[in-house]
Amino acid sequence: MAAQSGSTGQEAHVTFTRVQKTYDGETLIVRDLNLEIRRGEFLTLLGPSGSGKTTCLMMLAGFETPTSGEIRVGGTVINKVPPHRRNIGMVFQNYALFPHMTVAENLRFPLSVRKLPAADIDAKVKRALVMVRLEAFGNRYPQQLSGGQQQRIALARALVFEPELVLMDEPLGALDKQLREHMQIEIKHLHDSLGITFVFVTHDQGEALTMSDRIAVFDRGEIQQIDSAECLYEEPANAFVAGFIGESNTLQGTLLERNGDACAIRLPSGAVVQARAADVGAVGSSAVVSVRPERIVLNGASAGCENRFSAKVKELIYQGDHVRVQLDLGNQSSLMVKAPISQLSHELRPEQPIEVGIPAAHLRALAPTPSA
């Protein structure tokens, strides 16, 4: 399931051009942001805390001004437009529902500010409450609602004035796991049915993978990769993305030779592995190879693999649907393998020698992250 280009237009809705942001004049929170958000897509800004994703969202909402660069919405530069004229819906981390107003008053607020006729307001508020299935709760105060209900009201309030663009700043962070997963699906369905542009900020990669058409991975003020969930997972552009999205095994090495898409890497143990060149420098420079735990094959199945190792089982962790196997490759390097329960032979024991295979197609050679 590649990027759902069926519902997503290719027309740019929001563009960030060479945007920089600094708070103290010394460190750049956002280094050099060039980002195109397509009309109608669900874009997630994903990254560790301090990576600049929230700053990026706040600049789009108008609460922060870019130090340099340009932000356009629908072709117009909005750098100097104050937040209340941007017509952008926003859901905040702790919902920010006004505690002195009832749920219905909260929903009326953006409409009465826009001086809509009273009958229109009533109709829209009612529709919004139906949309989030909280028709009966209009007269309650926000504190009388559960976390999930407050979340839905916040969502309804951001949508009730029919903005073209909705921003969400880690809106599910305060919910427990089960409710969070439920709300992810609900928000995704809402997006599908409304067809407006959603920009969602989170540090939870599971959330990003579940909901997004595209994900922009942030680190140190820059976008490391922007792609669909599948591409990010299967073809990470660099070592940071490989490490940040999902689990992966990385081994250090040096680039021995390169032949188009394919390359060979020498590991410290002297072994040479065949890998796909994704993001490598010149021959002789250091590189890391990265492979997803579920792509590693064990024992007999490894016969056809380009890269084969002998290893020793260090530890087995039973996880219900799969078993995590820690392997010792010697030389202080280890691999973690996720083996489906159905494919695992029962006689696997710690300290047992085992054959390991890594298909070259799933072993990606990348430049090491600067700090690593």
Add this chain to the structure above:
Amino acid sequence: MTATTLTAPAAAAPPAERTLPLKTRLQRAERRKKLLHLALIAPLAVFLLLTFLWPIGALLKRSVDNPEVVGGLPATAAALAHWNGQGLPPASALAIFVKEMEGARGSTELASAAKRLNTEMTGYRSLIMKTARSLPLPDGSNLQEGLAAIDPRWSETRTWQVMARAGQPYTSYYLLAALDHAVDADGAIVAATEDQAIYLDVLGRTFWMSLVVTLCCLVLGFPLAYLLTSLPTRSSNLLMILVLLPFWTSILVRVASWIVLLQSGGLVNQALQALGLIDEPLQLVFNRLGVYIAMTHILLPFMILPLYSVMKGISPIYLRAAQSLGCPPFQSFWKVYFPQTLPGVFAGSLLVFILSMGYYITPALLGGPQEQMASYFIAFYTNETINWGMAAALSTVLLGATLLLYVVYSRYAGQGRNATKAR
């Protein structure tokens, strides 16, 4: 009953306990804890009772206390209590009166009784003194005629009615006087004559001045409290120290410095003249303006602190949310932020208003006669005329007004709390 439970054999206790309602069992379990808590607050409770509640109660009692005539002429007061108030008192009562007057001649008790009677009817003091001097009556003479011979007023019903009324152990005289009312000769409550009716004016003035000071504090304190919450911690701490600074200076020193600053040759006037803004010094002190300035300055922290504590709990995210919903910044502040600060506004205003109502030293030193508030008159009656009844009555009225205000406030605040529904 408790005794039986306690002495009951241990073996019988458990089933009996199990049959007790859950509430009773809980109460028993909590009893020890409650007793401990009571023991801990007992010293404070005793202290408050002895140094606060009891003296205040005693003082308030003075506003209805009427000890002078009962003390000076006890037997007469008792005898007149049975008189129906028509015509003249019976001869037996007159005999008691004459006998008692003879005995009390020259005593301080009689003097204070005379003074008290004089407050009810002008000229009563000299009447009593004259009568006491002229007694005893010649032997065998008619009491009624004899008294009338000393002074014809003794044959007037009103003279005796006044004494009968003043001879009651409790009186509404002071409280009514504090509200510019009095009891006339017929016992009806009427408005006081114009030259005596000053207290309602004083109370009105006290209310009005307190209100102005409260509003000034609110207008000046609100932006400052908001600034305190929005500044970074370092600068807000520094600012907070400046806000609290007035607390660490004696109120007299502060009032004196205001006089220095505001007098006609003072710093403020000099500066304004040097700037060419005014030609003649402004009258800034010893009038109402001076009192307002100084009281606002002194009471400002009491407004800022409650406001600050409420504002600190309001997330600035609400303002952002309002703006993201299309509301311009000032309107967002007014519609979303301000309503949430109302508990602080009310708490601060109530505090400042109640404190202002009892202000004495600042108006006394910085104001003219037209700025004196109720406390001044209370002090005047306690210190200068030693009229405890009047002082207590004015205190009672002031306390009553304050309590009334508090009840209104707590009812409103209670509603507000229900509206925003506590978590």
